[in-house]
Amino acid sequence: GAGVSQTPSNKVTEKGKYVELRCDPISGHTALYWYRQSLGQGPEFLIYFQGTGAADDSGLPNDRFFAVRPEGSVSTLKIQRTERGDSAVYLCASSFSLGGEQFFGPGTRLTVL
Amino acid sequence: GDSVTQMEGPVTLSEEAFLTINCTYTATGYPSLFWYVQYPGEGLQLLLKATKADDKGSNKGFEATYRKETTSFHLEKGSVQVSDSAVYFCALIRSGGYQKVTFGTGTKLQVIP
Numbered sequence: 001g002a003g004v005s006q007t008p009s010n011k012v013t014e015k016g017k018y019v020e021l022r023c024d025p026i027s028g029h030t031a032l033y034w035y036r037q038s039l040g041q042g043p044e045f046l047i048y049f050q051g052t053g054a055a056d057d058s059g060l061p062n063d064r065f066f067a068v069r070p071e072g073s074v075s076t077l078k079i080q081r082t083e084r085g086d087s088a089v090y091l092c093a094s095s096f097s098l099g100g101e102q103f104f105g106p107g108t109r110l111t112v113l
Numbered sequence: 114g115d116s117v118t119q120m121e122g123p124v125t126l127s128e129e130a131f132l133t134i135n136c137t138y139t140a141t142g143y144p145s146l147f148w149y150v151q152y153p154g155e156g157l158q159l160l161l162k163a164t165k166a167d168d169k170g171s172n173k174g175f176e177a178t179y180r181k182e183t184t185s186f187h188l189e190k191g192s193v194q195v196s197d198s199a200v201y202f203c204a205l206i207r208s209g210g211y212q213k214v215t216f217g218t219g220t221k222l223q224v225i226p
Contacts, residue, residue: 004156031212042117042202042216043157056213091157098212104157 002026004105006092012111013082021077021108025094032075033102034067035091043091049075050098082112115140117217119203125223126193134188134220136177136203144205146170146179146186147214151200160188160201193224 005024013019025032031050035043045059049069057067064082069075079086089109093102120135138144148160148170161170166181177188186203203217 033212033214035214040218042204042218043214045213045215048212056211059213093157101159102214106156 004092004094004103006090006105006108008108009106010109010111012113014113015082015084017082017112019079019082019110021079021090021110023075023077023092023094023105025073025075025092026096026103029094029096029103030072031095031098031100031102032069033093033095034075034077035093037089037091037107039088046077055098079110082110084112086110087112115144115205115207115215117203117205117215119201119217119220122200122219122221123223124220125225128195128224128226129192130224132188132190132193132197132222134201134203134222136186136188136217138184138186138203138205140205140207140215142208143181144207146177147204147206148175148177148186148188149202149204149216151202151219153199157202193222195224195226198222198224 007022033048034046037043047057052072064080067077089107091107093104095102116139145164147162149157150160161172163170163179169178175190200219200221202219204214
């Protein structure tokens, strides 16, 4: 079966632009997580969903970041007015249920020029 | 807050050498502890885990023991192979229903023939 997929794999944008990053979890997984990994660092938690609702968004750095999961499957991470400091690899993970093993996607590398 | 500290890399070893990657943590309560591995060009994968004190996680010849008294979870392997070359992340999930994974900064391992 397919693993977690993320699109695009690479995104280059200009400062001030809006971007959307997509995550397709493993089929049947109810929990979905977003992390951000800056160069030379470990992943940092952003937000997780149980079903359609955001159960914990305490890791979102500011109100320019927003994520949705309208049908409880695919999720989109949205970043408004991008800044150079937003450049990082954005990782998505899913698990069959809360507390289950998290399976990670390959990530989207975002570069803000 | 929760944190994970692991030894800085890169670590370079000859094939069949003994590996230790140190990891210590700070967390409220009794977290679950994990080692993740990221092979070149691939996503993060769970390598092993331990959920309570004195538990030993093991997989693919790697082992780590949950030491509550020293708040440590050191990764070991008796004989490394070239195929073990990767970045290794120590991580935790706080107890009490929390879902976000807190990662260390990662340790790059290079095994040379």
